Amino acid sequence: MTFYRNLTIRQKQIAWAWAFLAVPVLFYGIIRFYPTGNAILISFQDWNLLGDRTWSGLENYRKLVADPVFWKVFKNTFLYLILGTPISLVLSFIIAYQLDKVRFMHSTLRMLYFLPFMTSAVAMAWVWRWFYQPVPTGLFNNLLAQLGIPQIAFLNSTTNALPSVLAPAVWAGLGFQIIIFMAGLRAIPVSYYEAARIDGVGWWTQLTQITIPLLRPTIVFIVVFSSIGFLRIFDHVYNMTTNNPGGPLNATKPLVLMIYGTAFNDFDMGYAAAQTVVLFVILLIVSLLQLRLLRSE
Amino acid sequence: MTAAPDLPDQARPTSDALFRASPSRRPRNMGQTIRWLLLFAGGIAMVMPIAYMISTSLKWPHEVYNVNLIPEEPMIENYTYVLEDGRFYLWFWNSLFIATITTVANLFFDSLVGYTLCKFRFPGRKLVFIAILSTLMIPTEMLVIPWYLMSQSFGWLDSYWGIMFPGLMTAFGTFLMKQFFESVPDDFIEAARIDGLNELQIWWTVAMPLVKPALAALAIFVFLGNWTAFLWPLIVTNSTDMYTLPVGLSSFGDEADVAWELIMTGAAISTIPTLIVFLIFQRFIIRGVVMAGLKG
Numbered sequence: 397m398t399f400y401r402n403l404t405i406r407q408k409q410i411a412w413a414w415a416f417l418a419v420p421v422l423f424y425g426i427i428r429f430y431p432t433g434n435a436i437l438i439s440f441q442d443w444n445l446l447g448d449r450t451w452s453g454l455e456n457y458r459k460l461v462a463d464p465v466f467w468k469v470f471k472n473t474f475l476y477l478i479l480g481t482p483i484s485l486v487l488s489f490i491i492a493y494q495l496d497k498v499r500f501m502h503s504t505l506r507m508l509y510f511l512p513f514m515t516s517a518v519a520m521a522w523v524w525r526w527f528y529q530p531v532p533t534g535l536f537n538n539l540l541a542q543l544g545i546p547q548i549a550f551l552n553s554t555t556n557a558l559p560s561v562l563a564p565a566v567w568a569g570l571g572f573q574i575i576i577f578m579a580g581l582r583a584i585p586v587s588y589y590e591a592a593r594i595d596g597v598g599w600w601t602q603l604t605q606i607t608i609p610l611l612r613p614t615i616v617f618i619v620v621f622s623s624i625g626f627l628r629i630f631d632h633v634y635n636m637t638t639n640n641p642g643g644p645l646n647a648t649k650p651l652v653l654m655i656y657g658t659a660f661n662d663f664d665m666g667y668a669a670a671q672t673v674v675l676f677v678i679l680l681i682v683s684l685l686q687l688r689l690l691r692s693e
Numbered sequence: 694m695t696a697a698p699d700l701p702d703q704a705r706p707t708s709d710a711l712f713r714a715s716p717s718r719r720p721r722n723m724g725q726t727i728r729w730l731l732l733f734a735g736g737i738a739m740v741m742p743i744a745y746m747i748s749t750s751l752k753w754p755h756e757v758y759n760v761n762l763i764p765e766e767p768m769i770e771n772y773t774y775v776l777e778d779g780r781f782y783l784w785f786w787n788s789l790f791i792a793t794i795t796t797v798a799n800l801f802f803d804s805l806v807g808y809t810l811c812k813f814r815f816p817g818r819k820l821v822f823i824a825i826l827s828t829l830m831i832p833t834e835m836l837v838i839p840w841y842l843m844s845q846s847f848g849w850l851d852s853y854w855g856i857m858f859p860g861l862m863t864a865f866g867t868f869l870m871k872q873f874f875e876s877v878p879d880d881f882i883e884a885a886r887i888d889g890l891n892e893l894q895i896w897w898t899v900a901m902p903l904v905k906p907a908l909a910a911l912a913i914f915v916f917l918g919n920w921t922a923f924l925w926p927l928i929v930t931n932s933t934d935m936y937t938l939p940v941g942l943s944s945f946g947d948e949a950d951v952a953w954e955l956i957m958t959g960a961a962i963s964t965i966p967t968l969i970v971f972l973i974f975q976r977f978i979i980r981g982v983v984m985a986g987l988k989g
Contacts, residue, residue: 412892413813417821420806423862428828431839438838491735494728501729507975508736511743513982514971516921518939519960522946523746526953532758533953535745539760567742572982579983617987628832631923631939638947652834652924659838660928672835679832 435676438669445663456670465646465654466671473627473651473678476562480626481619484566484573488618491570492577493607506575513571517564521635524564525551528636551636554647561648565632569625573618580614581607620686624679628652651675743964750958757954771958781962783934784941788963791856791926791937792919798861799915800908806862807870808896812882822871828864837928844929855929856937860919866911869985873907874900910981920967938963 403411442452460466495505512520527535528550537547550560584607592602608615630652634641641657642649651671659668749757751767759765775781810822840859841850849855877900885895901908926937936944942963946956971978 409813409892410815413809413815413818416805416809416813416892416896420802420825420862420867421821423802424825424828427840427859427861428831428836429824431836431843432831434839434842435835491732494732498725498729498732501733503976505732505736506979507972508733508740510979511740511968511971514917514967515743515964516939516967518921518923518943519746519964520742522942522956522960523742525946526749526957527742527745529953535760538758542760564742567739570739572986575979575983576986579987621986628834630834634923635943635946638943655834656924656928659841665838665842669838672832672838676832676835680830683830 435669435672438666439673441666441669443665445665452666456666459667460670460674465649468646469642469649469651469654472558472647472649473629475558476565476626476629476650477623479559480562480566480629481622484569484622485615485618487566488570488573489577489615492574492581493603495574496578496581506578509574510571512568515568517568517631518635520564520568521632524560524632525636528560552644554644557637557644557648561633561636562626562629565626565629569622573622576618577611577614580611584610616686616689620682623682627675627678627682630656651678743968746957746960746964749954750961752954754952754954757952771954772962775955775958775962780933780936780941780945781938781959784936784938785962787853787856787936788920788938791853792916794853795857795860795919796912796915798857799863799866800912802862803866803911804870804874804901804904804908805896806867807872808874808900810867811871811874812877812879812900825864825867829868833859833925837925840925841928850929851931851935853935856926856935859925860915860922863915866915869911870904870907873904877903906981907984909977910985913978913981914985917967 400408400411438449439456440451440453441449442455443449491509495502495509498505526533529537530549530552531537531541531547534550536550540547549556551557588606588610589602592606597605627650629650633648633650633653634656637643637648642653652675655668655671655675658664658671662668744762748762748764750771751769752759752764752771753766753768756765806825810818810825836859844850844855849858881899881903882895885899890898921939922937923939923943926940927943930936930940933941933944942956942959945951945959
């Protein structure tokens, strides 16, 4: 205690700061940084969890490039991204833009759109999986049957399965994006629109010349946020295809599901770690693009 | 409000009134009605999956494949059946326990670190900040293999601690709290220091009460995130007793010959609690989500 009393005010501050940070710094070191390095290290090794860890250099990466399943998975992952991101962006913008102009029962409407965001992905994946079943089980095909429209094979078709798995993911994320867009729309000063109206500018020009340019930071945020989400899609795919993970014929398998299977079904830890490094690099590129886009303002 | 109380609406010199009195009033109202109806229809469509989940969980087996939303004879036997089985009780408790502890840990550590990085000047501050911020770039999926190996060697597999340890602190929460502590005036902290409070007391009794809205927003995000977390609990748990609700529901649904109405009941059990919390604190939660989304 006498030691503490002899410190200057500034030294006391430093002592307090590091006392506060001691446990968190250890945590980030052991639970975040060390595993990151470890994952990269394992990706250069051959290891099946039971035997010896042997150095294999770039072998895992070579295997990855030569693996047709990986390229199929790579394509699927980007399909989730290039279908999911624009669809959810456009839908959420249109809904937010219209919702912003409505006063009557505004908060009730907003609640309806936001509710799916509060659900658990696993639970809703099972609900949608039931919707997609063939007759007499599934809701969608029962509705189609009532309307006299031919049945659709949702999850059993190699072409329809991926969009079918994507739909609940888009649905669940829409509410969040709408809320963020509405906050962005509210932040645009009303005087801009008033000036435009006085000048006799139509709504389309207002939309493209005022609203969208001023919403750019919001749009960039939503695009990156949802892109990262779709690139990491797992819960929906896993639960909608438990009988044949990523199927049919790997038609729905995303990168994270391949990582899970390689690591925890095949126990090929080195190969799985190499796949996680690829995921890391893809996500890093997307995040850096975001910083680039935000900075160039 | 009080500027021109005796003027009728149209005469009030605001630009708003100016345009309300424009001749295009009628078609615009027509448009408003159509817009409202379309938005309402869309909103109903959005909640349909949730409505069908709950409706099916209240149906008798013979009625499940009927597309009616309202069950002819609603019943709760599905719930008693699923709960009597005992596993859902256990999974519910596991999820609640894990999500609560993780939330408390995040509120404590994220705000402590955020506060320290915001209000203290010390060598290494920038380095610590950048190091923590850079972990935002590292995806969980990359860490699960090393975490699994770590859990295996320390005997953390299949335990509460094993499920919880990766999420006890988050860079997102730390960054969010740091942003909000910026709004706490340095004078308050200085005054408390002169009053003889130590730094821990200042943080806890002076600064923390001033960022309650941010703490609430963080709590919502962390709790919901852990309540619905799937990948890591799936990897780290082995025994049925240790499953969380999502992992349990996933394995329950995958069992052979489980009827859809029972799966819907399980799904409803894991969804309804968060929906109820949302319906009670709706405004508050939406504000919190915007706050966290934009500042974080």
